[in-house]
Amino acid sequence: MQHLLERVDTAALRARRLRLMRAAGGRAVLFAGAAPPRNYPANTYPFRASSHFLYVVGVPIERAAVLLEGERFTLYLPDAPADDALWHGPPIPRGLLAERLDCEVRSLDELPAALQRGEVATVPALDAETRALQSRWLGRPVELGRIDRVDERFVDALIDARLRHDEAAVAQLRLAVEATAAAHRAGREAARVGAREWEVRAAMEAELLARHCTTAYPPIVTVHGDVLHERHHHRVLRETDLLLADVGAETAGGWAADVTRTWPVGGRFSPTQRDFYALVLAANEAAIAAVRPGVRFRDVHLVASRVLAAGLVELGVLRGDPDELVADGVHALLFPHGVGHLLGLDVHDMEDLGDRAGYAPGRTRSTQFGLCYLRLDRDLEPGMCVTIEPGLYRVEAILHDPRLEPLARDRLDRDRLARFADVRGIRIEDDVLVTAHGAEVLSAAIPKAPEAVQR
Amino acid sequence: MQHLLERVDTAALRARRLRLMRAAGGRAVLFAGAAPPRNYPANTYPFRASSHFLYVVGVPIERAAVLLEGERFTLYLPDAPADDALWHGPPIPRGLLAERLDCEVRSLDELPAALQRGEVATVPALDAETRALQSRWLGRPVELGRIDRVDERFVDALIDARLRHDEAAVAQLRLAVEATAAAHRAGREAARVGAREWEVRAAMEAELLARHCTTAYPPIVTVHGDVLHERHHHRVLRETDLLLADVGAETAGGWAADVTRTWPVGGRFSPTQRDFYALVLAANEAAIAAVRPGVRFRDVHLVASRVLAAGLVELGVLRGDPDELVADGVHALLFPHGVGHLLGLDVHDMEDLGDRAGYAPGRTRSTQFGLCYLRLDRDLEPGMCVTIEPGLYRVEAILHDPRLEPLARDRLDRDRLARFADVRGIRIEDDVLVTAHGAEVLSAAIPKAPEAVQR
Numbered sequence: 001m002q003h004l005l006e007r008v009d010t011a012a013l014r015a016r017r018l019r020l021m022r023a024a025g026g027r028a029v030l031f032a033g034a035a036p037p038r039n040y041p042a043n044t045y046p047f048r049a050s051s052h053f054l055y056v057v058g059v060p061i062e063r064a065a066v067l068l069e070g071e072r073f074t075l076y077l078p079d080a081p082a083d084d085a086l087w088h089g090p091p092i093p094r095g096l097l098a099e100r101l102d103c104e105v106r107s108l109d110e111l112p113a114a115l116q117r118g119e120v121a122t123v124p125a126l127d128a129e130t131r132a133l134q135s136r137w138l139g140r141p142v143e144l145g146r147i148d149r150v151d152e153r154f155v156d157a158l159i160d161a162r163l164r165h166d167e168a169a170v171a172q173l174r175l176a177v178e179a180t181a182a183a184h185r186a187g188r189e190a191a192r193v194g195a196r197e198w199e200v201r202a203a204m205e206a207e208l209l210a211r212h213c214t215t216a217y218p219p220i221v222t223v224h225g226d227v228l229h230e231r232h233h234h235r236v237l238r239e240t241d242l243l244l245a246d247v248g249a250e251t252a253g254g255w256a257a258d259v260t261r262t263w264p265v266g267g268r269f270s271p272t273q274r275d276f277y278a279l280v281l282a283a284n285e286a287a288i289a290a291v292r293p294g295v296r297f298r299d300v301h302l303v304a305s306r307v308l309a310a311g312l313v314e315l316g317v318l319r320g321d322p323d324e325l326v327a328d329g330v331h332a333l334l335f336p337h338g339v340g341h342l343l344g345l346d347v348h349d350m351e352d353l354g355d356r357a358g359y360a361p362g363r364t365r366s367t368q369f370g371l372c373y374l375r376l377d378r379d380l381e382p383g384m385c386v387t388i389e390p391g392l393y394r395v396e397a398i399l400h401d402p403r404l405e406p407l408a409r410d411r412l413d414r415d416r417l418a419r420f421a422d423v424r425g426i427r428i429e430d431d432v433l434v435t436a437h438g439a440e441v442l443s444a445a446i447p448k449a450p451e452a453v454q455r
Numbered sequence: 456m457q458h459l460l461e462r463v464d465t466a467a468l469r470a471r472r473l474r475l476m477r478a479a480g481g482r483a484v485l486f487a488g489a490a491p492p493r494n495y496p497a498n499t500y501p502f503r504a505s506s507h508f509l510y511v512v513g514v515p516i517e518r519a520a521v522l523l524e525g526e527r528f529t530l531y532l533p534d535a536p537a538d539d540a541l542w543h544g545p546p547i548p549r550g551l552l553a554e555r556l557d558c559e560v561r562s563l564d565e566l567p568a569a570l571q572r573g574e575v576a577t578v579p580a581l582d583a584e585t586r587a588l589q590s591r592w593l594g595r596p597v598e599l600g601r602i603d604r605v606d607e608r609f610v611d612a613l614i615d616a617r618l619r620h621d622e623a624a625v626a627q628l629r630l631a632v633e634a635t636a637a638a639h640r641a642g643r644e645a646a647r648v649g650a651r652e653w654e655v656r657a658a659m660e661a662e663l664l665a666r667h668c669t670t671a672y673p674p675i676v677t678v679h680g681d682v683l684h685e686r687h688h689h690r691v692l693r694e695t696d697l698l699l700a701d702v703g704a705e706t707a708g709g710w711a712a713d714v715t716r717t718w719p720v721g722g723r724f725s726p727t728q729r730d731f732y733a734l735v736l737a738a739n740e741a742a743i744a745a746v747r748p749g750v751r752f753r754d755v756h757l758v759a760s761r762v763l764a765a766g767l768v769e770l771g772v773l774r775g776d777p778d779e780l781v782a783d784g785v786h787a788l789l790f791p792h793g794v795g796h797l798l799g800l801d802v803h804d805m806e807d808l809g810d811r812a813g814y815a816p817g818r819t820r821s822t823q824f825g826l827c828y829l830r831l832d833r834d835l836e837p838g839m840c841v842t843i844e845p846g847l848y849r850v851e852a853i854l855h856d857p858r859l860e861p862l863a864r865d866r867l868d869r870d871r872l873a874r875f876a877d878v879r880g881i882r883i884e885d886d887v888l889v890t891a892h893g894a895e896v897l898s899a900a901i902p903k904a905p906e907a908v909q910r
Contacts, residue, residue: 003689036491037581038503039709039800040807041599043672045500046686048493085852086791089682126492128583144496202664209657212689217498227544234458234667254494336541345494352495397540 001059002092004252005100008058012168014073014102016161017056021068024157028121029111029138030056032064033130046214051345051352052123054254055162057101061092063130065111066103067120073103076111112137121154126352145354159357162350164383169344170433172255173385176213177431177442179249180257183207184446187221187245191265197221197233197243204247213249216256216347220246225262225425226393228337239266242273244425248347256347257442258387260429263449276392276423279311281448283390284428287339291432291439297376297386301339304390305331312392316416330411332370333398340387341375343431348375349385369404380434385442389429394420456514457547459707460555463513467623469528469557471616472511476523479612483576484566484593485511487519488585501669506800506807507578509709510617512556516547518585520566521558522575528558531566567592576609581807600809614812617799619838624799625888627710628840631668632886632897634704635712638662639901642676642700646720652676652688652698659702668704671711671802675701680717680880681848683792694721697728699880703802711802712897713842715884718904731847731878734766736903738845739883742794746887746894752831752841756794759845760786760825771871785866787825788853795842796830798886803830804840824859835889840897844884849875 021028032053035044049060056073057066063078075098080091094105115137124144125131134142142148147155165173183204190203201221208215222230223237225244237243246260262277264270269277287304309331310322317334318325325331342349342358350357355365360378365371376386394417398404408414431442476483487508490499504515511528512521518533530553535546549560570592579599580586589597597603602610620628638659645658656676663670677685678692680699692698701715717732719725724732742759764786765777772789773780780786797804797813805812810820815833820826831841849872853859863869886897 001687003687036500037599037807038500039506039581040803040805041581042806043802045491045493046673051494086850087682087684089679089685090852126494126496144492196665196667198667199665202661205664206657206661209660210651210654212651212653218501224544227542229542230544232456232458347498348495350495351497352492395541397545 001061002096004059005092005096008100009168010100010102012166013056013058016166017068017073018071020056020157020161021070023160024121024154026119026121026154027067027069028154029065029067029115030123031125031130031134032057032061033125033127034063036127049254050123050125051254051350052158054345055158058253060254063108065108067111067114073101074114075101075103075105076108077105078108119150121151123151123155123158123353144352147353147356155353155356159350159353162344163342163357163378164381165344165385165433166383169255172251172253173257173343173431173433173442176216176249176251176255176257177259179208179211179213179251180247180259180443181446182211183247183249184245184259184261187247187261188263191237191243191263193237193239193265195237197223197235197237200237200243200245201233201247204245208249211249212252216248216250216258220244220260223265223424225391225427226395227425228393237265240270240422241265242423242426244427246427246429250347254345256343256345257431258343258347258429259431259443259446260389260427261446261448262426262428270422272420273423275315276420277426277449279308279315280390280392280426280428282311283307284388284430284448287388287390288430288432288439288441291380291386291388291434292437293380293382293434295380297340297378297380298374300388301371301374302326304339304388305335308335308390308392317413317420318411319413320411325411328407329368329370330407332368333404333408333412334392334394335390336370336373336393336395336398337391338371338374338376340389343385343387351375369407382434382436384434386432386434387429388432389427391425391427392423393425394423456516457551459514460547460551463555464623465555465557467621468511468513471621472523472528473526475511475612475616476525478615479576479609481574481576481609482522482524483609484520484522484570485578486580486585486589487512487516488580488582489518491582504709505578505580506709506805507613509800510613513708515709518563520563522566522569528556529569530556530558530560531563532560533563574605576606578606578610578613578808599807602808602811610808610811614805614808617805618797618812618833619836620799620840620888621838624710627706627708628712628798628886628888628897631671631704631706631710631712632714634663634666634668634706635702635714635898636901637666638702638704639700639714639716642702643718646692646698646718648692648694648720650692652678652690652692655692655698655700656688656702659700663704666704667707671703671705671713675699675715678720678879680846680882681850682880683848692720695725695877696720697878697881699882701882701884705802709800711798711800712886713798713802713884714886714898714901715844715882716901716903717881717883725877727875728878730770731875732881732904734763734770735845735847735881735883737766738762739843739885739903742843742845743885743887743894743896746835746841746843746889747892748835748837748889750835752795752833752835753829755843756826756829757781759794759843760790763790763845763847772868772875773866774868775866780866783862784823784825785862787823788859788863788867789847789849790845791825791828791848791850791853792846793826793829793831795844798840798842806830824862837889837891839889841887841889842884843887844882846880846882847878848880849878
């Protein structure tokens with residue numbers, strides 16, 4: 001922890017706090033949270049501090065809390081058990097904390113009294129133990145997934161602040177993408193015919209760990225790209241398989257990358273794989289080209305959808321006018337998810353606040369199949385970071401879902417689609433930072449199988 | 456999951472259940488539990504099923520429960536959300552589950568009604584969400600760390616069953632140790648002067664992941680062995696450092712290994728490092744030699760303590776009669792923890808039940824410094840698996856603790872100890888299976904720096 005603290009950007013954290021509390025007014029408390037137990041209380045999962053806490057504190061300090069009152073900033077630390085130094089080493093010197101975080105440091109025992117001096121806003125902690133503390137100390141029920149009326153102004157100010165990344169945040173995002181690039185390089189090397197998916201995953205994760213990062217989300221490394229969140233990695237890689245690797249780093253400070261690449265295990269696409277891959281790549285490029293300030297993210301989703309629909313018509317898999325197909329959501333039979341989401345301290349940034357972060361006020365999720373999975377519908381602004389991740393999948397559960405048959409009707413040519421049996425799932429995902437006049441692809445250095453488009 | 460299910464030892468699981476319920480009588484329900492959220496509800500930690508559930512089911516099935524009634528065994532599965540197949544692939548066929556687990560399979564929705572047909576024992580789940588369900592469905596508060604009177608007989612039968620490993624369990628333990636051996640080999644190779652601790656950790660974890668294992672506990676890979684549970688790995692390895700690596704695999708079925716090795720980064724011990732290392736190795740060997748059926752584990756701890764105390768007297772670090780030093784706990788100033796613990800589905804097996812598993816009825820923890828950390832005090836029986844892990848540490852927090860000064864008095868030669876400044880912490884830990892007439896060191900193939908003892 002001390003080595004992280006020594007590298008913390010004190011000025012950036014101070015600026016975040018001031019901006020946040022100027023917008024929020026009043027007082028607010030944020031809790032770091034506690035590591036949940038795995039198989040017994042002392043054997044916990046690795047501690048991951050709340051992203052909101054990390055946003056203003058910069059370093060993960062288990063069971064700590066911060067009280068924000070105008071320009072005043074107080075860090076409350078749990079008192080360590082008497083024998084803590086034996087098991088976990090000497091505590092971080094409070095003087096160093098006070099200096100590097102530019103704050104007052106007090107004992108957590110003093111927090112309940114401080115909280116009783118008037119209304120204090122908060123954000124529900126992820127772990128039940130900390131939420132129980134929040135409820136008790138704030139004297140009101142604090143529940144995950146519910147934003148209390150007294151918390152609304154603070155939560156909205158927090159969302160507003162976290163939507164647009166400052167320079168310190170962008171530096172962290174670049175660090176995460178850099179580690180991710182190394183992981184993807186290692187993945188390409190490890191993905192040999194006859195290897196198991198979990199060997200590829202191991203090679204990728206090792207690169208993250210070796211850079212003091214962890215995984216920002218459960219890695220997906222699979223020859224079954226048609227299972228969107230596949231968490232099993234037991235399959236043996238075959239010459240004719242496509243391997244889909246959706247692996248992103250999280251820096252020690254908590255910032256995420258989220259990158260997917262799909263490539264042929266044997267080194268060469270089959271003609272059908274190449275057709276679908278080229279289409280996904282075209283959608284990825286078109287959507288990235290659409291990213292700039294002022295653009296509504298749903299329209300970026302529709303740009304990708306339009307490219308995919310038009311291409312699928314050209315390949316004879318869909319029938320009809322591409323615009324109509326997109327309007328009716330027919331393309332979603334093969335591209336069932338959203339084109340991207342916010343990226344920041346969370347891989348789906350601020351998703352703990354539901355759609356309040358991802359959807360602009362007044363906008364709500366569509367009920368249409370496919371579009372209902374779009375996690376972001378805001379007008380883009382400089383400093384926002386989004387993923388762009390179109391894909392094409394042959395998902396049996398979709399293709400055989402009787403509820404979706406009215407969508408398919410005569411517009412999906414199942415015989416034609418059957419020719420693409422060697423494509424299970426392809427996704428190409430990049431991390432894109434909205435700049436003053438356009439966009440920067442943070443993950444541009446991670447190769448996208450350029451051989452695919454050279455016929 | 457399906458690939459695990461296909462390899463499950465149906466007969467062994469059936470035998471466990473029958474033995475367990477014959478001893479427990481009545482009815483019992485065990486819950487697999489749910490993966491806790493990490494930074495937002497959909498981004499969870501990797502799911503780890505309850506060890507008690509794994510003991511009778513063999514495979515991790517999130518949110519499932521099993522009802523045990525005499526010879527009857529029913530698995531209750533949560534109904535998947537409508538779009539689950541899109542995100543997570545097709546569900547495991549219920550017929551396969553029923554066949555491989557030799558049980559009836561029902562919907563979790565039917566469990567509450569089944570639980571109301573009379574008294575049912577249980578074990579508290581680790582995650583708060585599942586515990587809330589348990590409390591509601593059983594109509595009584597179920598709390599972590601508290602064993603209800605109605606659960607006692609079942610819990611004791613479960614402990615009794617899990618204390619002695621059957622052949623299927625031993626096969627899993629061997630698998631865990633095998634992966635651990637590969638990790639330690641990789642660690643030795645990666646531990647070059649100038650590397651960071653986290654690079655060594657990465658190389659070790661990659662070997663586990665590449666074998667479809669994970670870490671059974673947070674790995675300790677540190678040149679500061681004096682921090683017993685050091686979780687930071689940022690330091691650069693220097694020529695003169697000792698590197699302590701406490702890393703153990705957990706198999707996909709949940710079985711753990713727990714192995715520590717300590718070696719000189721530069722390849723050669725200094726004379727002081729060699730002295731301390733040889734002493735720890737002698738304690739490790741003496742304690743292992745003491746392991747056999749009928750021996751009280753506290754006596755194994757005392758054997759190791761005696762070797763360390765005598766050696767420290769010989770080196771002039773302690774003064775006095777070794778037996779007296781051990782009786783007074785003076786050796787604990789340099790060997791402050793217990794010599795080992797139970798190993799099985801948990802790395803500290805059944806520690807979720809407190810000392811009920813580790814301590815034989817009528818025995819309780821000592822209040823003496825050092826001995827109070829001993830996690831196991833039972834008479835050993837064939838089939839038990841324990842760790843043997845003596846160590847020597849120069850912990851500043853102990854050496855400067857005024858409460859421990861009466862222990863040190865004139866019996867600790869601080870000037871002499873200061874000569875061993877290049878030893879921070881050394882631990883040598885093996886996994887030892889109690890056999891019919893002695894013991895088998897499962898981790899024997901993992902080298903223990905034999906150069907240390909050749910002077």
